[in-house]
Amino acid sequence: MKINDVILQSVTRIVIFIILTLALYLFFAGHDQPGGGFIAGLVLASAFVLLLLAFDIETVQKGIPFDFQHVAALGVIIVLLSGSGVTILGQPFLQQSFMHIQIPLYGTIELTTVTIFETGVALTVVGVVVTIILSISKDVE
């Protein structure tokens, strides 16, 4: 049922990496600049949507052999655990903390537990969006 769309496919092959890089950039930029887990997750999801539009489902799934329901579930579990993990240390639920680390030559980097939380958010968003799109489009065929 899929029409062979050479131009779209060729462009997608290149653009997909730009989108993925953008998603990764947005994810880490979120701490100090626009971005964050939710947006990064959505951008990632839109990358997959583009792939699905350009190629057929079988090809995409061969290239990315994840079950996206599992990705979504993993995201939720990360979010929940990152929240409850700190209670073992006696901190309130979902308390986030951060620290600065000096790395020679590179400078100061900041480590924060929000990153773990945001990872969970991003994974859930990707998982859910792709799951929905896949399940509906599979039904079309």
Added chain:
Amino acid sequence: MFTINTAILLPFLAAIVILLCLRNVKRIHLGWIIFIIPSLLFILLLQKVPFISRGGTVLHETKWIPSYDLNMISHLDGLSMIFGLLITGIGALVILYSIYYLSRNESLIHFYIYLLLFMGSMLGIVFSDHLLMLYVFWELTSISSFLLIAYWYQRKGSRYGARKSLLITVFGGFAMLTGFLLLYAITGTFSIEETISMASDIKGHAFLVPIMILILLGAFTKSAQFPFHIWLPDAMEAPTPVSAYLHSATMVKAGIYLVARFTPVFGGESLWFWTVTSVGLFTLFWAAFIAIRQTDLKALLAYSTISQLGLIMSLFGVGSLSFHPSVDAGTILYSQAAFAALFHLINHSTFKGALFMVIGIIDYKAGSRDLRRLGGLMTFMPVSFSIAVIGSFSMAGLPPFNGFLSKEMFFTAMLDIQQFNIFSIEGFASIFPVVAWIGSIFTFAYCMILVFQTFTGPYRKPPAGDVKEPKFGMLFSPIVLAALIILFFLFPNVLGDFLIKPAVISIYPGLSMQSILDVQLWHGFTTEIWMSIGIIILGTILYLYRVTYKKVYLVFPPTLSLDHLYNQTLEKADDISKSITNLYMTDKVRHYFAYIFICFIALMGISLFSLDAFSVSLQQDKQMTIFAWIIASSIIIASLTLLITTSRLTAILLNGYVGFSIALFFVIFRAPDLALTQLVIETVTTTLFLLCFYFLPDWNVKTATHHQRRFRLIVSILAGSVFTLVALSVKSGRLLPSIASYYEKTEELTGAKNMVNTILGDFRAFDTMLEVVVLFIAGIGIHTLVKFQKKKGVRKLEDK
């Protein structure tokens, strides 16, 4: 490192680890791995026994949301120690037994995950010192019990039983929650310990009666007291290890735990005493009476469990008299009843556990547990027979087994009520021992039926062929329990000193260890002994003439039973809710949108209007640039076109256009985060829309009548104006003061410079977490709806 909180969490953590890592363990039975957890917990708890028996308590608090007084407070005292040891000890034995009972072809992972879920939540109930935490764990046990009863979900009976138990126990749970909230309204604390210390404030309060009724509803439904007992016999569809564990040894005792825990709060109230004692005694009598007619061995045991739970419950009713102001705090006249109750509770777990396991063995080997098809198994299964004899004779109250001791103490407590002369008891006092006595005769008779009809008499070849003893592993757990039955008879005071007395003191802080009486094997020829002798004589007669006697039950028509009432109510409720649902579930999205918008207008618009929160002032706003005007007018044009378009594709694209233009607005007004989000969201939703395009029916806007159109127009205009008003009034801060200044400290507090994201990930992380969960649920929901809509095969599997 070991705290009580970790004890509660351990089973849950183990469940997650097993689910993630050990899904595909095939080489050994999964039960062996699970077995470690309760054994470990049992040993750890056992180490605390000397400390607890000296009157110590362990309190541990983990902060969760301190600002809402939501913390995880757990405490370990004498009372929770008994339950903790039962949960872990019986749990370990049951898991050991289940290794042989369940073959590896079953989906063991489900079984053990549910079992761990149950174990953790049951430990949570008995260890928590926080009312809401207790409630959450309470409902979790109902849910895990539901899952375990429906373990063989292909069977219709399993699904029926699971639903019944869930409906009844969750109903009670809700009632209990309401009671807790009322209690909180009086005391202002969720801590159980602090609630107990405020007992005198509670007693004078107008809420007292509703609180007591609501909490007792929770306790009675969970502990299967009359008239809520009907779920327990149907719960017997669960695999036998589950029946032995949840439905006789632990979960059904949660209600008793609740009553015991709240005795210091409500004890001394006449309503509490009358309800607990009379419901308990009547349950004891009624269930024992019904048990005799059962032909299914597990159903017989289920009724016997109900009956024994009634016995324990009534003892706590008597025990509550101790808190009456007229009773001296140091006296043990009534608090001894609590001792008897806890002693019987432990004894019941031993003998009932052993009996369930033996019946499981019979079912497993003979392929039937129907009394009419069994007989003469003694020669083939001598070990099982001995265990069954020990278990049932203990249940019947015969020496030399532990049930004899606690039953004697039960009679003493019932006779002691006569010495109490408040609550207009005098006229009724003699009824209590009589009902207890009659109930015990029936108990004796069904115990005899259980043993002798199964194991003696002519041998009948069971459906599964000739029987023999199972592997030793399967017999191990019941043998341990049978040994405990005899050991507890021989050394009752070891148990009493280390476990029961500290537990009694944790209910009655006024007592001392020395003042509580020890258990005595022989009291001389007292009334209790004569009552026991009478039970043996009359019970034997009843057993011998049981065939003639059973005609009594024909008097009760089946349409008068509680089960019938339950089924009828459910059917009626189904019908009514279906007709109500059909009123508004029209399968038309435009109707649903109308509901949403009307609710929005009503709630938001009217409430804000009445609070006088609307204030529109454009004076401080900036001038719009030409660029902004162009975008705004293009949005308006697109929206207007949307109204008159006749093709759905155009509508979707126009909608997308509006969305993208709004993103441009965010760019102009320097909200890059919003702009990014809006852009990506718009991309994804437009794609989704185009995908769904395929499924949507023809777009027949034109069919709407004039009347309908006018209605829709009014709703849309109202919704739009409320939205606009809210948006314009938000910055006035008239209703609530602005909290924006708090977020100026963002970098100092979180180390991040992006305020929007710190709100999402840090300040309001709780909201984000819940949103993520909701998103996930929605995603799974859509996936399930789409995937399973056409598969009829699933239904077929269930209706066996």
